[in-house]
Amino acid sequence: MAAEVIYMDNNATTRVAPEVFEEMRPYFCDLYGNPSSMHAFGGQVGRKLAEARGRVASLLNVEPDELVFTSCGTESDSTAILSALEAFPEKRHIITTRVEHPAVKNLCERMQSRTGHKYRLTRLSVDRQGMLDLDEYEKALADDTAIVSVMWANNETGVVFPVEKMAAMAKEHGILFHTDAVQAVGKIAIDLEKAPVDFLSLSGHKLHAPKGVGVLYVRKGTPYVPFLIGGHQERGRRGGTENVASVIGLGKACELAGRMMAEENTRVKALRDRLEAGLLAAIPHAILNGHPDHRLPNTSNISFEYVEGEAILLHLDRYGICASSGSACTSGSLEPSHVMRAMGVPFTAAHGSIRFSLSIYNTEKEVDFILEHLPGIISNLRELSPFWQNMNK
Amino acid sequence: MWEYTDKVKEHFLNPRNVGTIENADGTGEVGSLACGDALTLTLKIDDEVITDARFKTFGCASAIASSSALTEMIKGKTVAEAEKITNEDIADFLGGLPKEKMHCSVMGREALEAAIANYRGVVLPMAEGEVVCECFGVTDLEIIRAIKESNLRSVEEITNFTKAGGGCGKCQDRLEEILRATHAKSLTQIKAPEKTRRLTNIQKIKLIEDALEREIRPALRKDGGDIELVDVDGDFVIVSLRGACGSCKKSQTTLKEYVEKKLREQVLDTLIVEEGK
Structure with a gap:
């Protein structure tokens, strides 16, 4: 090259920020304990993990225990959407847009086609400038809508959707709202106290943390069904030992993003x-x-x-x-x-x-x-x- | 990122014979802006010999390289010689193309045909036919020809070579039909040994054992290896590599590239060879 x-x-x-890499470095060969262990050697890793969780939480202005660490943005997206469908089995409608990332687009299309059309899918259109029509969205919100999934910002054009407003509209109808915010987090200010979204996905490697780590934000009180079934990690919401070093790196990256x-x-x-x-x-x-x-x-x-x-x-x-x-x-x-x-x-x-x-x-x-x-x-x-x-x- | 050969890259970065011949003796225009690639080929022909060839291409690196290669290949040839050039020849000239890009070489061949037809003042039969793929405007005659010439075996391969079925995908069932019908016809015409015959498991095992004994085992023994048939389950042939093959790092390649290929040729073309320890 x-x-x-x-x-x-x-x-x-x-690029992984050099500060992020330095923060991660001790957690491979030296401080390699399992954060779930009872001994002090693992415990110190657990505390560092909690610190990382706190750093991600402050970037989004949420509570640390509303966050679930995952392996990537795609896993976060799948978890949120499938969780909503499972939590409301009687609801058979999904709303998304025509410009979603394949992580959301292909999953939603699959839920429609591979389940023998058990689910109806509304894909909101965009105009020549890539903007959504909120009247079309309002009309699409239905009694049996299980979830709305709309990206915060588009990966190809960078167009930012009015997620705060759209989440509020869904809330008025009692409908769960998910946003794939992997392109937005770290680039524009996101305050989840103001934006009433129920689920938000982010991905580490889009904001100078390493690949292979993501986060799903789940608002307190939101019905939730885990995607990866296993141990008690992440308070039972995502089985599997945490990708410790990468999570710590992501915490540092979120702190940097806030400053930058x-x-x-x-x-x-x-x-x-x-x-x-x-x-x-x-x-x-x-x-x-x-x-x-x-x-x-x-x-x-x-x-x-x-x-x-x-x-x-x-x-x-x-x-x-x-x-x-x-x-x-x-x-x-x-x-x-x-x-x-x-x-x-x-x-x-x-x-x-x-x-x-x-x-x-x-x-x-x-x-x-x-x-x-x-x-x-x-x-x-x-x-x-x-x-x-x-x-x- | 695509794995292009050095020759593809070289022809892409330094394309030969770019341009348009004024008052050309033959002009071929194929593709369209909507399709994502298009080629205009102009020929100067003196006494049945192609003395000059120029192209203009809109498209990706392999489309530009295929066009450049084509002009190099046909210059100095007679029209009759040039006519025999296939898309495979163009791909070979470039040291190969990624399979998803084979349609770029097909576009070269089509432009050449169109230019020669234009020179002779005839209408290409391909343009007639029935449009099967509406997204890319591909006719049944073009599809049948690609199936025959490149021995295409799946709808995916048809898409790689002709683009048909690569848009909305609505014509894929029709492509499957054309594929079956074309192969059925060629089977009856040349009375090839029926490869899709139904065999009982016993017959299959017998044929596999024969092929192993006759050709495969002797070849492996030359390198100090050996092979044993463990089981046959439907199309899955489970074998065990012995001797030097057992510890060889390339044993998977041997299995897939050699053993499986041979068994498909000699027994049944749907067989899948797997290793069982």
Whole structure:
């Protein structure tokens, strides 16, 4: 790998912060006790785990014992949704959106199709800017709705949904509300005292903690059925020995995220805006995907018409620039991403969509390096494209 | 990330023969923007010899590399020679393509055919046919041809080669039908030994034992190994590797790439070989 990597794919995963790694380090070879043990050697690990739980809790403004440590965001999502369905067996309706991450989307679709249509599924549509229609949502809320699952922020476009309001609307109908907040936590302020959600999923590796650890927040008093059945860990809500070092790392990452939130929303946002404005100005037929304002501070998704995303990414890769695409060819599927299609992005643009997602580790120099090279890559690929030729005739 | 060969990468980064020939003798246009890849091929033909070929491609790295490879392959060939180039030839020229990307080589072959048909002033039969996959506009004739030429065995393979069925997925049942019908026809035509025959377990064990004795065991013994048949349960053939094979790190490869392949060829193409200790 090139020594100089310009990493702008932070919605895929993030660097483990050095402070996080240092915090974890003792818990592999030295302090390896089981937090559930009776002896003092394990007990000290248990106390450190409690500290981590407290740190996650303060980032979300919740009680520590409302948190369940899991293995990833996907496990948190599955646990929340399946728990609600099991807790209310007579309720047969699920509401979600057309732009959810596969962790929620595929589970909900499976609950509909693989159970012999035991469940009805409402998938809320989005407009051209990726925004939901709250009237459509209001109409969808039904007496037999078991759960609403709506992401806090979209991974591809960064569009932020009005989760506080939507959770309150569900609450009025006595319906459980889950939000997949893996992209939002750490990037924008989340206060669960104000947002009446019942379940919230987060994932460690999206906020500079390691891969393989996640959290499910379960509001006190919410009916809950465990997903992983086993020992008494997590007060019986999730069997399996805790991923101790990673949980400790996640605690530290949440503390850091709290401190860095201001920087994320000022300096990182300014870098993102500089990159975005520069690209849109330098490259003709470039379109911003997603609402320009209701958006995470770190994400920019731009379509370069008449060229294909995978080809762009491979050229960027030669310069050590890491980004991602909603194009069909990058995923192994043959159609562009479901998010681009749900937004009605024309095919001419969907195949050429590129997502840059920044972090606190990015610099202005890196942004300028991309601004220097990407316009040339696009124009070279357009020279190859038969559609570009027709465009200019 | 896709595992592309160095040759694919090289042709992608430095594509040969990009452009459009003015007043071309043959032009082939395939694919569309909606499909995610498209290719326009123009040919200069003098005295039945392709003296120049140029392309413009919209698509991923393998689509661009396949187009570039195609132009290199056909330049200097006669039209009759060029006509014989298959999509497999294009993929081979590039040192292989990931299976999900085989449709890129098919697109190259289709553009070549279209350009030659245009040169001769004829209409391609493929364009007629009945559209089976509406998402990508693939006709039954194109699908049948791909099944025959590349000996496709599953709907998934049809999608990898032609894209048909890769969109909404509604046509997958129809693809299954076409697949069965095409194979049934070729079986009766060439009277190939029936591979999907139903065998009793005893017959199966007998045939497997024969194949082991005749070819597989002697080959393994050369390397100091051996093999024993433990059980046959439906399509699952449980064997035990002995001697040098038993402790060899590559024994799983031997099992799948050699033993299973041989047994599928010689006994039944649905067999799955597994190791039992």
